[in-house]
Amino acid sequence: MRVIANLLLSLLILCTSAQLVGAQTADKIGRVAVAPVIDGTLNDPQWQRATVYTVFKTTKPEPNREPAERTEVYFAFDHANLYVGIRSLDSQPNGIRAEATVPDRAWGDDWVAFALDTHDDGLDSFFFLVTPRGLRVAGTLDGNGDPTPTGALRWTSAATRTPEGYIVEMAIPIAQLPFRSARSVKMAFRVVRHISRTSQEANFPGVPKSSAAGERFHQFELTGIDHSRSPDELPLFNVREAYKEKLRLSAQFDIATLSGRVNAWGDASVLDYLIFPSRPLVRSRAPFFFKRGSREADVISHLELLEYSPGRPIRNLNRFLSRSQTTSFIVIKNDTILYEKYFNGNRRNSIATSFSVAKSFVSMLVGIAVDQGLIKSVTDPITNYLPELAQRDPRFNLITIKDLLRMSSGLRYVDGESPRDEQRTYMDPKLRQAALGSTSIVDTPGAHWLYNNYNPLLLGMILERASGRTVTELLQKNLWTPLGMEYGGSWSLDSPEGGFEKMESGINARAIDFAKLGRLLLNKGLWGEKQIVSQGWVKDASQPWPSPTGYYGESAPSHYYGYMIWGDRREQGESDFYGIGNKGQFIYCSPQRRMIIVRTGIQYGVSSATWLRLFRQLADQL
Secondary structure: OHHHHHHOHHHHOOOOOOOOOOOOOOEEOEEOOOOOOOOOOOOOHHHHHOEEEOOOEEEEOOOOOOOOOOEEEEEEEOOOEEEEEEEEEOOOHHHOOOOOOOHHHHHHOOEEEEEEEOOOOOOEEEEEEEOOOOOEEEEEEEOOOOEEEOOOOOOEEEEEEEOOEEEEEEEEEOOOOOOOOOOEEEEEEEEEEEEOOOOEEEEEOOOOOOOOOOOOOEEEEEEOOOOOOOOOOOOOOOHHHHHHHHHHHHOOOOOOOHHHHHHHHOOOOOOHHHOOOEEEEOOOOOOOOOEEOOOHHHHHHHHHHOEEEOOEEOOOHHHHHHHOOEEEEEEEEOOEEEEEEEOOOOOOOOOEEOHHHHHHHHHHHHHHHHHOOOOOOOOOEHHHOOHHHHHHOHHHHHOEHHHHHOOOOOEOOOOOOOOOHHHHHHHOOOHHHHHHHOOOEOOOOOOOOOOOOHHHHHHHHHHHHHHOOOHHHHHHHHHHOOOOOOOOEEEEEOOOOOOOEOOOOOEEEOHHHHHHHHHHHHOOOEEOOEEOOOHHHHHHHHOOOOOOOOOOOOOOOOEEEOOOOEEEOOOOOOOEEEEEEOOOEEEEEEOOOOEEEEEEEOOOOOOHHHHHHHHHHHHHHO
C-alpha cells in the first residue's frame, strides 16, 4: 500500500493548501438518457453528450509542464451512475506497460485514476484506478492523501488497447456514495494518468503555476440523481473492514516472519493493537481526574471560525471531527476540561494507540533512569550498554544516548526494497535483532537530524539492561501509577517469542490518560509534590536546542525536535511542544496558555501541519 501511496501522491494530496482557494464555478456535467455500454471503446453515441476535459499538466517528474502525451476525459451521468471515459493517446503505444495481474502490482504499469470527493469538502475521497489490461484498484483517500484500497465499492470498468494508446471506461453507481441528498448536489473530481516508461504523471485539473492557487479538485454539479443510501457525516474509510482484511490475510501468510507480516498486514492501523501481543498496564489505585469546566461553547465557537484549508472554515465542529476521522478531541486548560468529545463509534473508555507518541513516553523513561542513576549520562556512548554493536562496527562507540533521543544518530534509515526500514522497525517479530543487526552508520553522529525508528528500539534495550526490568514495568512504576491513570492499558510487543516492546509506537491507552503526560510536561516534571522527572530534563526534551548549520536540512524550520518531543517555536517565552503519532495522534501542549489538546484518530483526516496550526490558533484564542 505504501507503494501505491507514493505513486498516487500527486493525485491524492487533499491537505491544507491543496484545496479550494477563492470561488470556483461548478461545471454542469452532460446528462445521458441511456446508459453507455461499458466496453472500453467510447463508441456509444451517449459519449457525445459527455463533458470533455483535455487540459492536463504534469506533476512528475517536473511540475506544470505540458504532458508528453494527450489525455481526454469524458464525463457524464444519469440518475443512477457517473460515467467516466478516459482516452490515453500515446505516440509509442508499444511502450505502454500492462503486465500486472494482481492489484498490489498495478502501480508499476501505465494507469489512469479517477478521484471523487462526494462531499466537496477536501476531507476524504474515493479513487478508482484502471490499467490498460483492465486491472482495477479502488479505495478511499483521507485528507492527508493516504490511500486505502477496498473491495467494498461497486463499479464497472473496461479497458481496451488501441493503435493510438488505450481507453478506459467506468460506471460508478451513485446511490452507494455518501453525500447530502438534495435537488442539486456538488461534488469534485480529479483525474491522473501515469506513464510507466517515463515515470510521468499528468493531472486534470492542471496544477496552476501560481502557488497561491495551489492544487485543487474540480467542482461539478449534479441534479435529479438517486438519493444516497450511505451515512453522510461518516468518513469514507472503514477501519473495521480493513482490520477484518488483515485477519483474513493473516491466515494466508506466515505472520511469524517479517515478510509474512508485510504481505498480510500492509499499512499500519489504529487497530493493530488487536493483532500484536502486548504486556498489560494496570490502572492507578489513586486515579487523577481533571476538573470539569463550562466553556465548551467557547471552544466550539472559536474552532468553527478557523479554516482547515483556504476558504474552508470548519463551521460545524462535530461534523468536521467526524468526517476527519477523529476518534477523540480533548481541550484542557489550567487542569480543567473545556471540551471532551468522542467520534466514529468511540467512547471515553475506547482504546487509542499511540503510534509515535510512545516516543515521548520513552523520553521521560530515559530521563527518570538518568535521575535514578541507572543511566550515568545522556553523553554515554550507547556501546556502554550495547557492547555487541561496537564488535560489529567500532564507529558505534561514537553514538551517544543523546544522539538517539534527538534523532541524530547517523544511522541509515531509508525507503528501499521491501522490507523497508519503516516496515522492519514496525512489524519485525524480532525487533532487538533488527536493531542490533540491521543498523549501519552512514553519517556523523550529532551532525544531522533524521527521523529514525531504530533509535527508540536501541533506547528500549538500554533501559532494559540498565534497569533489569521490561520497559512496560518501568512505564507502570515510573509514570502510569504516579500519574494516576484512570484506565488500564498495554504496550504492544514484537512477538510472544521476542517479548520486546514496540518502542517506536505501541502504547495503547485512553485519550484522557494520554493527556496526563501533557500535564506532567506542562508542570516541568512535577506531579503534586513529587518530582517525577527532573525539570532540566523536561526543558531539554521540549524546548528548542541550538543546532548546527544544516542540522534540519537546508531550511531553518519553525518546528524543532528535542528529546523525542517536537516543538513549535514562539518568539518570546516558552515554546509550544507536542508528541505526534501516525494517523494523527497528538498530545499538544502550550506552556504559556497552560493548555493541553489531545486528538486521536483513525487517520489524519487533514494534514499534520493543519492540525498543528488549528491547535496553536485555538490556544492563542482561549
